Amino acid sequence: MLQYSFFSSSHGSPQPAQSIDALADQLSQYLPASQVNNVKRAYFYAEQAHEGQNRRSGEPYVTHPLAVAGILATMRLDAQSLMAALLHDVIEDTAITKPQLEEQFGEAVAELVDGVSKLTRIEFQSKAEQQAENFQKMALAMAKDIRVILVKLADRLHNMRTLGVLPPPKRHRIAKETLEIYAPIAQRLGMHNIRIEFEDLGLQAMYPMRARRIRKAIKTRFGDRKKTIEAIRESLESCLLEEGHRAQVIGREKHLYSIYNKMRNKRKSLKEILDLCAFRIIVDSVDTCYRVLGCVHGLYKPVPGQFKDYIAIPKANGYQSLHTVLFGMEGLPIEIQIRTEEMEEMANNGIAAHWLYKTSDNEPKGNSSHARARQWVQGLLEMQERAGDSLEFIENVKIDLFPDEVYVFTPRGDIMELPAGATAVDFAYAVHSDIGNACVACRINRRLAPLSEALQSGQTVEIITTPGAQPNPAWLQFVVTAKARSGIRHHLKHQRRTEAVGLGERMLERALAGMGEQLEDIPQTLLDQLVEITQSKSLEKLYEQIGIGNRVAYLTAHQLLGLRDEPRDSSGKPQQATRQPMVIRGTEGFLVNFARCCFPIPGDHIVGIVSAEKGVVVHNEKCHNSIELSNKPERMIPLSWADEIDRDFSVELRVELTKQRGIIAVLATRVNGADASIEKISVEDENPKISVIHLVIGVRSRIHLANVLRRIRNIPAVIKVEREKH
Template sequence: MHQYSFFNPSPSKNVPAGSIDALAKSLSDYLATEQVNQVRRAYYYAEQAHEGQNRRSGEPYVTHPLAVATILAEMHMDAQSLMAAMLHDVIEDTSVTKQGLSNQFGDVVAELVDGVSKLTRIEFQSKAEQQAENFQKMALAMAKDIRVILVKLADRLHNMRTLGAMPPDKRRRIARETLEIYAPIAQRLGMHNIRVEFEDLGFMSMHPMRARRIRKSISTRFGNRKKAISSIRENIENCLTEEGHNANVIGREKHLFSIYTKMRNKRKSLKEIMDLYAFRIVVDSVDSCYRVLGCVHGLYKPVPGQFKDYIAIPKANGYQSLHTVLFGLEGVPIEIQIRTQEMEEMANNGIAAHWLYKSNEQEPKRNSSHARARQWVQGLLEMQERAGDSLEFIENVKIDLFPDEVYVFTPRGDIMELPAGATAVDFAYSVHSDIGNSCVACRINRRLAPLSETLQSGQTVEVITTPGAQPNPAWLHFVVTAKARTGIRHYLKHQRKTEALTLGRRMLERALASMDEDLAAIPDKYLNQLVDSTHAKSTDNIYEQIGMGNRVAYLTARQLVNLRDEIRDDDEKLRAPLTRQSMVIHGTEGFLVNFARCCYPIPGDHIVGIISSEKGVVVHCENCHNSIELSSQPERVVPLSWAESIDRDFSVEMKIEITKQRGIIAVLATRVNGADGSIEKISVEDENPKISSIHLIVGVRSRVHLANVMRRIRNIPAVIKVTRERN
């Protein structure tokens, strides 16, 4: 047992609230003198680092980390968490580095601060992506140390308390993010008090008028019902005293956001939502919980089907309590929660209630809130590895963050917890990803049932698997757990990738065979040179791109053969890289080539090819704005040149400004036909009462042919101007 001499931060009895002295005084109740002094030192370090910085409200910036540390102190968090709270913004907002923090306060505190810090050096495409990236980083840090999320929640809570200084649009954005991400995380970690405050503050920022009206109505109704509430509490207390129970009966009030959510989801009026009484009974032992339950059931008749035993089967976040609903006076329902003092602390502060870092224990107790939290974080990491991008990951997290639960049994009698609406496929993936991937059928309570059937609490679920089976894409329409959704998507992506790789290699072999070449006979050094010149990741990546239609097999084969012909060995070493040989366009290629409609290239123009997943190779003029924009992606750009003799027509667009005359279109058509051109499309725009603009798409063989057509058109007396159009 450690003996500590506690430190009184100030000899004065009147310590100002909201100061480091006030915090130190409260910390001395549960931390050693040395640890309190470390927290003080972190405060002065943060004060110096943030010197000259103010919050939007005008206060010195250091008041924010001090308030965050105070929130954690109320939960009796350890000294390292409090130091991280003091320093959580110095990496992001000052010149202090992570290494500097590590030197001053140790690696653990530095890692905590780094985990809480936001990503500031990455350019994001959208606020949603920034939010997702921030949460991904936080998830990784949480895996190393779960205290990261507790510091982050305290940071967000103080920001929400001081949100009034923000402009309305930023206030709503932060409030929405809090309601969507941080409030559910607080609930997942069992931190009821923080979750309720998050929800009410977020609700008041998102919908201030609705919040004010609901609060006013609650105040009015509570005043009218005060006598009835006192009467019910007195009846319950008298009953418990007669039975010899030492219990504390507390009246419960529903918080604003809970009332608003029920009104919106259940489409009920405030009167219907509020027409019930709610009490919490806190006792000294688990045995007393069940005895008190019998006592209140004897006092008031219970409502059938409304009893829930979360002591025998705790919620995922460690919450434990007995819930029951009784018929009260005049049939008004009475909600009762019965729990021990330990369960009460756990319900309010969750994972922080029994913080293991307070003692010398390094491993969490089995089935403790800490173990549950770590299990959830490990699930987050698994989702993160399998998700395609950060936005898909955050979508899965939102699905996973604490819906209502159902409890089902495995054939061996183990309890599995799943969200409401879960199916046998969700159950299979909860057991193991391999079981989910290979499941083909299920038995629910020993009867064969569809995989899409919604599970109910108390059912026994058995999954039937078959080796070689694979997930069905249709499962994505009915699974509800993030783990199942991520597992199915990951398997399907991997399967498509494998199939595309095999198909791409086969297509390249076929394209080379048409040139009397054999892929197996081409040395690896030429394939590696192709990888480098096309900026691909690997040879397999080239095969995969061909198989998925993002690269043309015939063109890749030509590039490979050209590279082999270009590169000559010199003492078994490759000479300096040579320029890429251009591909010749005949206009009658046997593979997919399209001519761009933005610049209408014709023989004689300087051209370049752009690889498109939908259209193969698209031929553009070199000075076309689209080809210039795509030149930053060299792996998609292919050098092209025209063949010496081409016998086909190519479309080109012209704009003709002409004086309005009767029959002028017929004259234009005659001149174009006389020059062996063919009109493909014609449109007329009236610029003013006297002049028209005619857009003409004409088929020509080359630039020389186009010049001849344009000369004939210029010779028409009514023509003012003829130009070739390039969008």
């Protein structure tokens, strides 16, 4: 017998129960009475804990956890998940602790509530790094118990349904993170109904005017095509009845966000988008699915290349269905999805479909959707371990959350699912990281092919490996899977690190040799002290820093020898305060630079700041930069001037004088007469009568500078002259 119904794209998902009695009635349809009573006990506990707390709308706060539990009940989730949903804000918003919950409701429920509380504390900021690190926390929580994310998705869904009471900026922020993070997660876990509602509510909150205009335009357009749609309905119904198939036909408009995305991405107007409706045919068996497919293909001509068999090869999230597109009346494309009742349940609720738990150990029974979700979360954790930083991790995850699949075969006939555009290198890493790392060539359908060639569904791919082979950095230009990208980067970083350690050790050996010392002769205790004062985690890490240029080998060698020459106290420990200073002669070249903020000159008390780009930067001890870094001893190095220095050093002067014709020429003559050179001069008007001149001059020492200052002061027009201080 054929059943027929038609739903619009507006949210058709069941609404949660409005009271605990209504929820209990709903739960009694699939849970034993003892478990329903436990859920009711959790509700009354939450009601008491949240007493006196209200939502922004003015309702008692407990209405929110009740609504979240109601959403999970429509997905027929287990009692522990429902109890956690009712209690999910108790740890966060009341004085009740996790041990108290554990005592009342057991360890599993307390862990779930704690996991959801941690996710609730996550605030997705606009800063990319903050958002990325928060997503890492979410991955860890999901790995511990996948039900955590199911409760969190239900929590977010109710918040999205009640966004209207929030101020616009907060509404916009919550909608944005829902579209970017939570909707793709729901999609990845196969939870179609929740994803659809996330997307439509997100669009409504972010772009209310666009949503209203598209909805109005769709309504107007469907009025024009009403007769055509009715005729298609009758045709499908008649065809199925004639063939004797028992089926339920569900017609629907495409949901708002899907239409909006197609208009935006393909730059089309609504009139140019023809496939605004789709029909779902639900039957009793897999065999009937294929029979119904033949029936509808006989009724209307199929669009070439638009048939997809997700029953034989399910999607990564467990989704199964036959998809086909037909040329309907007046050339209107009709999208048809044919599936069984079990597949329909899986398509709508994904991992939450038929969630049954063993009574003994509370572990989920092995079903394909749960296994796939576990595998995905495990992949997230593997990427997290290999990612260099949180931004790289979130980049990989976002690639992984938006797959458009191709299906290829291994030489043994196993099916591998990969994102569209994937290459043989992606395939190699999908098989195993070691195969990806050792990959040198590939055969596609038994012919040698470039590693960068995009794979097509149905191809057989064979990877050729060589022992000792290494990933090529150029692969990063064409791989598309997160696993391949993170695997290549991880290997290259490890390889570069190994090379940097060797290079750094050789550089330190050469620097010590230039000072008449050998690294092999340095006692291990001194090397350990060097690691400590430079705040390196290990000697290997110190060598790596030298090798990649973050530390200067010459300076590190000087620090090392200074430690050897340090005086010791009575217990034999070095006296850090009396470390031997490095002598500055002014002839060190690029290893030593003089700060332009304080212009140190011989005779000043100086200190060195180690810089990865400039080696040692010499500062005046009283310079604000050296004072700011005084709490970072690993970057500071004691310095002293050599007794004999034969070169000029820059210093900045500020000269305040009355305006006179030719006064700058007089000033320059006095400076040159003191055997100093002028490097830079600039004039600044204080008022109509007084000018301030900034001079950068070259002097040999503080004594030489004092002589220059004296000669400048002797100029009658000079009011004041001093060394500039920044």
